Amino acid sequence: MKHIDEYRRPDSIKGLVAKINEISTKPATIMEVCGTHTVSISKNGLRQLLPRTISLISGPGCPVCVTGGSDIDTAIAYAQQKDVILATFGDMMKVPGSYQSLGDAKASGADVQVVYSTLDALDLAVKNPDKKVIFYGVGFETTAPTVALSILEAKRRGLKNYFVYSVHKVVPPAVAALISLGELKLDGFLCPGHVSAIIGSRPYEFIARDHGIPCVIAGFEPADILMAIYLIVKQVEESSPKVEIAYGRGVKEEGSQRALEVMDKVFETAPGDWRGIGVIDGTALAIRGEYGDFDITKVMSVEVPEAREIKGCECGEILRGVKLPFECKLFGKACTPRNPVGPCMVSSEGSCAAYYRYEGMGILNDG
Amino acid sequence: MCLAVPGKITQIKELDIAEVEVNGVKMEIGLHLIGGAKAGDYVLVHAGYAISIVDEESAKETQEFLKEIEELEASLKLAFSDETHR
Amino acid sequence: MVKAKDDFINLGHGSGGKLSAELLGEVFLPAFKNTILNHLDDSAVFEHHDGKLAFTTDTYVIDPIFFKGGDIGRLAVCGTVNDLAMSGATPKYLSVAFLIESGFPIKDLERIVASMAEAAHEAGVKIVTGDTKVVEAGSADKIFINTAGVGFIDEGINISSSQAKVKDLVIVSGSIGDHGISIMSEREGLHFETDIASDCAPLGGLVKKMLAASKNIKVLRDPTRGGVATVLSEIAAKSNVGICLEEANIPIKDQVKGACELLGLDPLYVANEGKLLAIVPKSDAKAVLEAMRTTIEGRDAAIIGEVVETPKKKVFMRTPFGTARLIDLLVGEQLPRIC
Numbered sequence: 036m037k038h039i040d041e042y043r044r045p046d047s048i049k050g051l052v053a054k055i056n057e058i059s060t061k062p063a064t065i066m067e068v069c070g071t072h073t074v075s076i077s078k079n080g081l082r083q084l085l086p087r088t089i090s091l092i093s094g095p096g097c098p099v100c101v102t103g104g105s106d107i108d109t110a111i112a113y114a115q116q117k118d119v120i121l122a123t124f125g126d127m128m129k130v131p132g133s134y135q136s137l138g139d140a141k142a143s144g145a146d147v148q149v150v151y152s153t154l155d156a157l158d159l160a161v162k163n164p165d166k167k168v169i170f171y172g173v174g175f176e177t178t179a180p181t182v183a184l185s186i187l188e189a190k191r192r193g194l195k196n197y198f199v200y201s202v203h204k205v206v207p208p209a210v211a212a213l214i215s216l217g218e219l220k221l222d223g224f225l226c227p228g229h230v231s232a233i234i235g236s237r238p239y240e241f242i243a244r245d246h247g248i249p250c251v252i253a254g255f256e257p258a259d260i261l262m263a264i265y266l267i268v269k270q271v272e273e274s275s276p277k278v279e280i281a282y283g284r285g286v287k288e289e290g291s292q293r294a295l296e297v298m299d300k301v302f303e304t305a306p307g308d309w310r311g312i313g314v315i316d317g318t319a320l321a322i323r324g325e326y327g328d329f330d331i332t333k334v335m336s337v338e339v340p341e342a343r344e345i346k347g348c349e350c351g352e353i354l355r356g357v358k359l360p361f362e363c364k365l366f367g368k369a370c371t372p373r374n375p376v377g378p379c380m381v382s383s384e385g386s387c388a389a390y391y392r393y394e395g396m397g398i399l400n401d402g
Numbered sequence: 403m404c405l406a407v408p409g410k411i412t413q414i415k416e417l418d419i420a421e422v423e424v425n426g427v428k429m430e431i432g433l434h435l436i437g438g439a440k441a442g443d444y445v446l447v448h449a450g451y452a453i454s455i456v457d458e459e460s461a462k463e464t465q466e467f468l469k470e471i472e473e474l475e476a477s478l479k480l481a482f483s484d485e486t487h488r
Numbered sequence: 489m490v491k492a493k494d495d496f497i498n499l500g501h502g503s504g505g506k507l508s509a510e511l512l513g514e515v516f517l518p519a520f521k522n523t524i525l526n527h528l529d530d531s532a533v534f535e536h537h538d539g540k541l542a543f544t545t546d547t548y549v550i551d552p553i554f555f556k557g558g559d560i561g562r563l564a565v566c567g568t569v570n571d572l573a574m575s576g577a578t579p580k581y582l583s584v585a586f587l588i589e590s591g592f593p594i595k596d597l598e599r600i601v602a603s604m605a606e607a608a609h610e611a612g613v614k615i616v617t618g619d620t621k622v623v624e625a626g627s628a629d630k631i632f633i634n635t636a637g638v639g640f641i642d643e644g645i646n647i648s649s650s651q652a653k654v655k656d657l658v659i660v661s662g663s664i665g666d667h668g669i670s671i672m673s674e675r676e677g678l679h680f681e682t683d684i685a686s687d688c689a690p691l692g693g694l695v696k697k698m699l700a701a702s703k704n705i706k707v708l709r710d711p712t713r714g715g716v717a718t719v720l721s722e723i724a725a726k727s728n729v730g731i732c733l734e735e736a737n738i739p740i741k742d743q744v745k746g747a748c749e750l751l752g753l754d755p756l757y758v759a760n761e762g763k764l765l766a767i768v769p770k771s772d773a774k775a776v777l778e779a780m781r782t783t784i785e786g787r788d789a790a791i792i793g794e795v796v797e798t799p800k801k802k803v804f805m806r807t808p809f810g811t812a813r814l815i816d817l818l819v820g821e822q823l824p825r826i827c
Contacts, residue, residue, distance in 0.1 A: 045810075
């Protein structure tokens with residue numbers, strides 16, 4: 036596959052590892068903000084290749100994981116209304132709310148449909164004129180423009196039965212919040228490649244400038260990630276924190292103007308509730324008043340059962356990077372992918388799921 | 403947090419809709435979020451939309467960097483047998 | 489042909505009365521006819537030699553019912569034939585029971601039945617008994633099919649998931665993930681196109697060739713739902729061993745790789761309907777592999793891993809970078825994802 040296979044060559048990987056080994060002397064804790072990075076690191080076993088000076092910890096970049104339980108409860112309540120089709124990405128189906136998941140709601144009769152794209156959700160609305168199609172939109176800046184666009188498209192086509200339940204979030208202010216919590220001493224951020232394709236590299240500049248932490252935007256193939264780690268280690272060794280792009284084929288400094296405009300046209304920022312972190316100002320994307328006709332929270336009210344805390348679950352600490360998945364008391368015991376307690380174990384890119392699935396509680400590192 | 407896969411635009415179908423190919427798999431995607439894509443370009447596809455045009459120039463630079471590293475690694479291997487890293 | 493007014497299945501077709509008889513006489517019998525079925529007694533009666541019998545059943549529901557490379561009928565025959573073959577049996581006789589939603593087009597039923605007859609012919613089995621029930625529209629989704637099957641096991645053959653031993657080799661009969669990706673490409677709401685057809689095929693012939701090459705084959709499994717990863721995890725658990733796969737050796741078609749990248753799926757967990765996994769002593773692996781490669785179903789067979797001492801009850805995979813990752817059981821259905 037062009038633009039994929041070139042970054043999976045074993046010789047490149049070996050060479051990059053050698054380069055990192057060569058320059059790394061100071062211990063460095065690097066947070067991969069993005070869940071897709073977590074998965075790629077686990078799946079490719081990259082941790083096994085890095086010198087002991089470097090530790091990688093996962094951050095809050097799994098949109099499924101940071102979605103509050105009550106948001107899922109609300110989506111389920113919408114799905115259970117008469118004449119409603121709730122469309123969403125496959126990622127959301129198995130995530131537990133306070134009482135059940137969307138998958139459970141579907142099994143007990145709610146019309147929940149998995150789509151790959153908001154284009155498919157719009158099609159559903161066209162094909163089912165007597166139903167209200169609600170798109171449950173979850174994701175960061177990469178996904179939010181596609182959802183904003185679906186609202187503009189629905190308006191252009193005069194669709195009266197397409198609605199969005201938006202729990203979209205934005206990344207940089209959440210990283211800022213994480214830093215200001217002061218729980219962690221971080222030496223570098225591996226910044227999300229595809230979020231950055233939209234927002235560019237500038238929104239991270241405050242991290243390097245004000246906090247002195249290196250930031251490198253990375254692609255998702257193993258060589259991409261190691262290249263970015265190499266650049267972070269280099270910055271650490273040289274004590275020259277800055278923002279660099281190690282994913283130039285996908286990310287421009289200025290991001291994507293067109294996507295940012297679409298997003299800005301439809302959404303405005305609002306306080307966002309992050310599982311494990313709490314409410315952070317300016318991190319949620321709410322639908323602007325002028326598109327209120329498409330905002331299901333303005334059009335339909337539902338009764339949502341009171342949210343329930345999950346006992347003993349340490350997803351919050353894990354999402355903040357304060358604890359590693361292995362350090363949660365439930366990990367691998369009460370909480371496994373088969374019987375997930377918290378969202379980090381459910382989501383395909385949740386850090387607990389990635390650690391459990393691919394790295395198996397350290398079994399493989401012993402040998 | 404976001405999967406996106408490089409696909410080659412094989413055909414612009416109508417305004418803002420294109421067919422892309424990923425390893426022989428065809429998919430219709432939206433071009434609404436990017437400007438100026440044409441047939442033959444690679445784009446990053448996320449959730450049914452192109453989110454950016456792959457910058458071939460930059461990709462080439464990265465590949466050259468990786469090639470250099472590979473060659474360096476190969477020469478080190480020759481010099482120090484195959485015990486280059488743990 | 490069933491009369492025009494009955495272009496669609498109605499409740500009468502399941503009543504046991506005249507319409508049922510018409511359906512039997514005009515749709516099922518002409519397609520499935522054989523000396524045992526033709527008696528139309530309450531039970532099929534057949535001879536068998538001394539020795540062990542294998543007996544299995546499975547029920548088939550699939551959306552869409554017609555897909556590239558097969559349909560629910562072919563699936564229902566191949567699935568049960570393959571379950572018999574995986575116990576080392578020569579598949580012989582099948583029963584088939586249809587559960588049909590009222591309003592189902594009879595021409596679709598005829599198409600399914602013709603495809604079952606063809607698959608049975610390929611597999612060398614006879615459909616010797618059957619049943620049809622019709623339920624009200626809305627009480628079932630189009631058509632469900634149950635098949636049960638009987639096969640004979642030759643002396644000296646002993647195959648079971650608990651017999652994998654350290655140093656045995658793991659063989660797969662061909663490229664993985666074809667069926668699952670083909671089905672997914674035809675589901676509504678997922679707009680991608682591939683040339684990949686379902687691999688749905690009877691594997692009795694392949695197994696026969698393999699057993700002729702070595703009677704020491706320890707384990708045979710068809711990696712259907714849950715894919716290769718799930719089946720190997722089960723074998724590792726039952727045999728109390730570890731299984732180590734070599735990522736670079738696993739045959740996967742380009743388009744399956746592409747679709748998996750796009751949809752965020754792992755081909756190791758995608759379903760197959762015409763593939764098998766075999767665990768074979770190292771000494772016999774070459775002979776078995778060569779025998780497999782002489783068949784259509786096994787021409788892309790490859791050795792993909794070996795049985796190891798530890799970690800017990802776990803499957804792991806060596807990546808081309810010299811690292812390893814664990815392969816866990818599939819939890820629930822794999823869904824396309826965007827993150």
